Amino acid sequence: MRVPAPVLRLAKAKSRLLLASAAGDPLFVSQPFGGFLDDEGPATWLAAGTGAAPFASMVRAGLMRDKILVYGSRSPDRLCFRQLFTARLGPRYIPFCGGLVPWVRESPLAPERRYLLRGSTPMVLEVLDMLMARGVPFENIVAEIYF
Numbered sequence: 427m428r429v430p431a432p433v434l435r436l437a438k439a440k441s442r443l444l445l446a447s448a449a450g451d452p453l454f455v456s457q458p459f460g461g462f463l464d465d466e467g468p469a470t471w472l473a474a475g476t477g478a479a480p481f482a483s484m485v486r487a488g489l490m491r492d493k494i495l496v497y498g499s500r501s502p503d504r505l506c507f508r509q510l511f512t513a514r515l516g517p518r519y520i521p522f523c524g525g526l527v528p529w530v531r532e533s534p535l536a537p538e539r540r541y542l543l544r545g546s547t548p549m550v551l552e553v554l555d556m557l558m559a560r561g562v563p564f565e566n567i568v569a570e571i572y573f
Contacts, residue, residue: 464542464568468492472526472553474545475499475506477572481544482507485514496520496529525549530556537561543569 447453464471464484471481471493478497484490485507495515499505501523511519522529526545530553541557543550550571557567 464489464493464540467540468536468538469494469540469542470536471495472530472541472543472545473497474526474549475504477544477546478506478511480570481542482510485510490514490518494518494520496522496526498522498524498526498529500524526553527556530560535560535562537563537566539566541567543567544572547571 469492471484473481473495474497478495481495481497484493485495493515495511495518497505497511497520499521502521505521508521511521520529526549535557537560539562541562543553545553550569554567554569558564
């Protein structure tokens, strides 16, 4: 599955506008929306960078039964929520430096599990394609891209 080019261009344009804004510029935001929540059955959570934030909320809410978190970051000091994940998930917390692609490529996958992805557009699209190529049905993948 690929995100259409117009959607990617719009996301990049919005990011540039936000970066170019100055203190005091008006900023219009919406109420929160979406359904990135996992409270059912076995799942593997895949996050990169600050994409771990919703998983931290789910762990704090106790929604971690039969969940595995695979969390990639550029360096160990950028692994957000490390103490929380280590304490609550134990061996089901798999942190590492580098992208998620090597883990998805080399680890045994269970196609019947749900896979929740959160991260940048390129990471989510690449991992989503790899999961499907390795036999995970599209309906078992939930993805949220942040810009």
